Amino acid sequence: MSLGKLLERILQLVPVLLGVSLIVFVMMALTPGDPVQIMIGDQSITPEQEAELRRGLGLDRPLVERFFVFIGNAVQFDFGTSFYHRRPVGEVIAERLPATIELSLVALIVALVTAIPLGVLAAIKKNSIFDRLATVGSLLGVSLPGFWFGILLLMLFAVHLQILPVSGRIGFSSEVPTVTGFLLIDTLLAGNLRAFGDACRHILLPAITLGLPMTAILMRVTRTSMLEVLRQDYVTFADAKGLSRRRVLFRHALKNALIPTVSVAAIETGSLLGGNMIVETVFGWPGLGRLVVESIFLRNYPLVQAAVLFYAVTYVLLNFVADILYTVLNPRVKL
Amino acid sequence: MTQTLLDVRGLRTVFETRAGRVCAVDGVDVTVQRGECLGVVGESGSGKSVTFSSVMGLVKSPGRVDEGTISFDGRDLRALSPAEMRAVRGRDIAMTMQDALTALNPALTVGEQIAEVLEAHDETLPPRGAARRAAIRAKSVEMLGLVGIPSAENRLRQYPHEFSGGMRQRIMIAIALACRPKLLIADEPTTALDVTIQAQVLELISDIRARLGMSVVLITHDLGVVAEHCDRVMVMYAGQVVEEGPTAQVIGDPQHPYTQGLLASIPRPGLRGQPIRPIEGQVPDLIGLAPQCRFYSRCTRRTDACLAPVEMRAAGPNRRARCILIEEDRA
Ligand SMILES: Nc1ncnc2c1ncn2[C@@H]1O[C@H](COP(=O)(O)OP(=O)(O)OP(=O)(O)O)[C@@H](O)[C@H]1O
Ligand code: SF4
Ligand SMILES: [Mg+2]
Numbered sequence: 001m002s003l004g005k006l007l008e009r010i011l012q013l014v015p016v017l018l019g020v021s022l023i024v025f026v027m028m029a030l031t032p033g034d035p036v037q038i039m040i041g042d043q044s045i046t047p048e049q050e051a052e053l054r055r056g057l058g059l060d061r062p063l064v065e066r067f068f069v070f071i072g073n074a075v076q077f078d079f080g081t082s083f084y085h086r087r088p089v090g091e092v093i094a095e096r097l098p099a100t101i102e103l104s105l106v107a108l109i110v111a112l113v114t115a116i117p118l119g120v121l122a123a124i125k126k127n128s129i130f131d132r133l134a135t136v137g138s139l140l141g142v143s144l145p146g147f148w149f150g151i152l153l154l155m156l157f158a159v160h161l162q163i164l165p166v167s168g169r170i171g172f173s174s175e176v177p178t179v180t181g182f183l184l185i186d187t188l189l190a191g192n193l194r195a196f197g198d199a200c201r202h203i204l205l206p207a208i209t210l211g212l213p214m215t216a217i218l219m220r221v222t223r224t225s226m227l228e229v230l231r232q233d234y235v236t237f238a239d240a241k242g243l244s245r246r247r248v249l250f251r252h253a254l255k256n257a258l259i260p261t262v263s264v265a266a267i268e269t270g271s272l273l274g275g276n277m278i279v280e281t282v283f284g285w286p287g288l289g290r291l292v293v294e295s296i297f298l299r300n301y302p303l304v305q306a307a308v309l310f311y312a313v314t315y316v317l318l319n320f321v322a323d324i325l326y327t328v329l330n331p332r333v334k335l
Numbered sequence: 336m337t338q339t340l341l342d343v344r345g346l347r348t349v350f351e352t353r354a355g356r357v358c359a360v361d362g363v364d365v366t367v368q369r370g371e372c373l374g375v376v377g378e379s380g381s382g383k384s385v386t387f388s389s390v391m392g393l394v395k396s397p398g399r400v401d402e403g404t405i406s407f408d409g410r411d412l413r414a415l416s417p418a419e420m421r422a423v424r425g426r427d428i429a430m431t432m433q434d435a436l437t438a439l440n441p442a443l444t445v446g447e448q449i450a451e452v453l454e455a456h457d458e459t460l461p462p463r464g465a466a467r468r469a470a471i472r473a474k475s476v477e478m479l480g481l482v483g484i485p486s487a488e489n490r491l492r493q494y495p496h497e498f499s500g501g502m503r504q505r506i507m508i509a510i511a512l513a514c515r516p517k518l519l520i521a522d523e524p525t526t527a528l529d530v531t532i533q534a535q536v537l538e539l540i541s542d543i544r545a546r547l548g549m550s551v552v553l554i555t556h557d558l559g560v561v562a563e564h565c566d567r568v569m570v571m572y573a574g575q576v577v578e579e580g581p582t583a584q585v586i587g588d589p590q591h592p593y594t595q596g597l598l599a600s601i602p603r604p605g606l607r608g609q610p611i612r613p614i615e616g617q618v619p620d621l622i623g624l625a626p627q628c629r630f631y632s633r634c635t636r637r638t639d640a641c642l643a644p645v646e647m648r649a650a651g652p653n654r655r656a657r658c659i660l661i662e663e664d665r666a
Contacts, residue, residue: 233437239393240432241452241510242425245417251451255442331494332441 013316020312021074024305025067035059035083035299057083070305079309080302084295089306093288098181099169100280100287104272106184106203107211112265115215119222119261120254126227134219141216146275150209150282157205165202167284174198206283210275214268221264226257259329266322270315340518340550341367341390346403348382348389355622359385359398361574364647367518372544372551374565374582376558376597380618381571383554384433387520391430392420408517426456429511430520433554435504439495446491449475449510456514478509482539501532508536512543519544520552525560537564558597562586570594573618573629576647580654590656592634628658636660 036054045053054060058069058080073080079089122134157164165171169183174195179186184203187196229235230253238252276289284290288307295303348360360382367373375383389400392412405412408427412420424430432438439448450471453460457474461467472491479487482505495503504524511519521540525533541564544551553565561568561582568585570578570593578591589595596614616633628634628641640659648661 233432233434234440236393236395237430237432237438237507238440240391240424240430241455242421242423243451243455244421247451247455251443252440256440259442330442332496 009316009320013313016316017309017312018071020308021071021305022067024308025063025070028299028301028304029063031296031299033299035301038298039083070302074306074309079306082295082303083300084298084303089302092291092303093306093310096286096288096291099183099285100276100289102182102184103203103206103210103280103285103287104269104276106207107214107272108265108269110207111211111214111218115218116222116258116261119219120226120249120257122219122223123226123230123257124249131223134223138216138219141212141219144212146209146212146278147282149212150205150279153205153209154282164205169202169286170195170199171202206279206285209282210272210279213275214265214272217268218261218265222257222261225260226253229253229257232256259326262329263322263326266318266325270318273311273314338368339366340369340371340408341365341552342404342406343386343390344404344406346386346389346405347401348385348394348398349401350398352397352622357621358624359574359621360389361624363403363571363574363576365390365569365576367550367552368566369517369550370544370548371567372541372553372565374561374568375552375554375571376556376561376568377571378618379556380621382574383571384522386571387430387522387552387554391424391428391520393424393430422456425452425516426514427516428518428520429514429516431504431507431511431522431524433522433526435507435524436500438507439503441495444492444494445479445498445506446472446475448495449478449491449506449513452510452513474513478513479506481512481543482506482509483535484509501528501536504528504532504536505539508539512547515547516549518550518552520554522554523556524553525555525557540564558586570597573624574621575629575657576655577630577658578650578654578656579647580650580656584651584654590650590654590661591630591658592636592660593630594656596633630658 035057036050036059039053040050051060058066061069070080077090081087082089082092085092118134122131125131154166158166170187174187174192176183176187176190176192176195179189183199184196187193187199235248235253238248243252273289276287277293278289279285280287280289281293288310292304292307294300295307343363343365346360346363346365347358350357350359363382363386365373365386375386377383385394385398388394390405390407390412392400392415394400400413403413407423410423412423415423439445453471453474457471460470460474475491476487479490484490484502484505490498495506498506508521508524511521519540524536524540528536537560540551540553543549553560555561565582567580568582569576570585570591572593578585578589578594585594586598589598593614600614614633619629619632625642626644628637628645631637631641634641638659645657645659647655647657650656650661
């Protein structure tokens with residue numbers, strides 16, 4: 001990838017971010033509900049105090065002015081102060097981020113580890129009972145609402161069988177010092193295997209719930225591309241060379257079949273972000289997704305705006321990663 | 336050790352399609368002697384590739400070998416287990432595919448694609464470690480050198496797309512020959528190549544055949560190629576062999592009306608480089624064929640007697656043809 005292309009990508013980001021900011025601004029303004037009223041709740045304060053509060057939050061200015069102030073500050077990486085936390089938005093988001101990244105990565109790993117073998121198996125055993133079941137399963141996987149599936153898992157494993165925790169990232173008794181913010185790593189760094197196990201038990205259900213649609217999609221992609229690749233001459237030629245079945249399937253076929261799978265996985269990781277809001281809320285996961293949901297209810301404008309910008313940047317970057325992976329995996333495409 | 340290397344009897348390969356059962360190969364006999372080059376000609380769709388895919392055990396679903404015996408070097412290939420068959424493929428019988436541009440794996444280096452076939456079959460290699468890797472490397476370089484790819488050492492790390500079409504054809508041949516097979520099946524090794532490269536590739540195959548003493552089956556559309564390189568020739572039509580015999584005799588004095596038609600469409604004596612010009616009419620649909628002579632609809636010499644099944648007949652010493660006009664007593 002040349003430097004010029006990289007710059008081009010970064011420049012392309014500018015209109016995207018501007019557009020996204022504008023849309024969020026307008027949507028938040030159109031949503032009924034007033035942050036000041038929500039903050040006041042049922043406390044009794046004078047109209048003067050209320051006006052003072054409004055001025056303090058900058059909400060007395062017209063919408064257009066607020067938008068330009070926001071953009072002006074944002075380009076200097078200043079996203080304002082969270083109404084609710086009374087602290088810089090960047091700080092609040094940074095605190096919540098490791099939990100979300102950890103959950104997303106585990107979901108991604110769960111999805112890859114289940115989808116690829118299932119997809120390959122479905123392709124090899126095309127039209128078998130297994131293949132048909134996998135097709136139905138993946139259809140359900142993409143169409144089931146995440147919160148519904150999550151609650152189902154919760155009821156089964158946490159409430160009914162009581163073998164997994166209901167919510168949170170780790171039990172109180174397993175707290176370890178924060179180093180990276182990723183509990184799966186921090187517990188290991190602390191040498192506390194029991195706490196690590198506890199963290200694993202906490203992350204399992206949310207990661208499965210979050211990764212389910214992705215698993216379904218990746219399985220379909222793997223199956224389709226594997227079937228396509230198995231028809232290719234180079235697979236027949238590999239067979240004609242008398243190579244072992246394992247080598248033909250995994251070295252010759254899968255290496256090519258995974259090219260689309262990996263690209264789609266990188267792009268779909270962006271859509272995990274959307275899923276995070278629901279899954280984190282269902283499982284009480286203290287990450288960015290839940291923070292955004294709470295902030296929307298509180299009309300905590302600065303935080304929602306900053307978080308959405310963050311999502312947009314991440315999404316574009318992941319697409320970029322998908323492109324790079326595609327070129328790396330495919331020797332025919334020159335960087 | 337008998338002189339016959341490959342002996343196929345009554346081969347029948349069918350494809351189950353939505354439209355019905357396609358009988359792509361129907362009652363084909365093939366014999367290849369040791370050290371011999373057999374040419375296989377016939378129009379597109381006549382079953383040349385399917386016949387030899389069947390020999391290799393490479394017919395994929397929805398196709399299958401339905402009937403017949405395939406005996407190679409004294410072994411019944413159809414009775415072998417998949418693992419035993421894998422040991423034969425690439426080591427005893429090697430194949431080059433019709434389309435060299437798609438036969439090499441785009442995601443693997445050329446070096447790896449040569450090395451893996453040695454890895455799978457070559458028992459002369461050191462058992463493991465650096466010595467084994469070095470031996471594989473040396474052999475790979477030797478094979479690429481043999482097919483005329485210069486500075487092979489540096490090219491092992493490259494991917495197929497970094498080579499020209501002619502070079503990829505050579506690489507495929509190098510891979511096929513890496514384990515010194517007893518039989519090479521070369522499926523149209525020169526299509527998609529320009530004329531000079533065509534000649535080079537064919538020279539190369541003939542040359543290596545002479546040096547290694549292997550047998551070659553050369554599938555081609557080009558009767559000139561057959562005349563120049565093959566000891567015997569087999570003409571296929573609609574899934575059957577219609578004529579078979581020593582090249583000079585078949586080309587000099589074709590017995591079957593189809594072979595006669597093929598040859599008539601080529602200006603002689605300059606046979607070389609001429610593609611087969613189609614004969615009037617069309618190949619019959621391979622689904623639900625009538626028992627009659629398959630060439631009936633296109634034959635200028637047909638009679639009602641041709642509506643009965645027509646078997647292969649001896650048309651001279653070492654010659655056979657599938658036509659009622661052949662008088663058996665000439666043999
Ligand atoms: N996968 C398949 N499904 C259905 N029918 C097939 C399949 N493969 C081959 N056939 C049938 O087998 C017949 C013979 O095919 P084959 O590839 O052997 O022809 P060929 O003589 O090699 O022709 P060409 O000169 O074009 O390579 C075809 O006409 C086709 O009807
Ligand atoms: S058998 Fe009859 S129809 Fe068939 S090739 Fe001979 S003469 Fe023609
Ligand atoms: Mg063919």
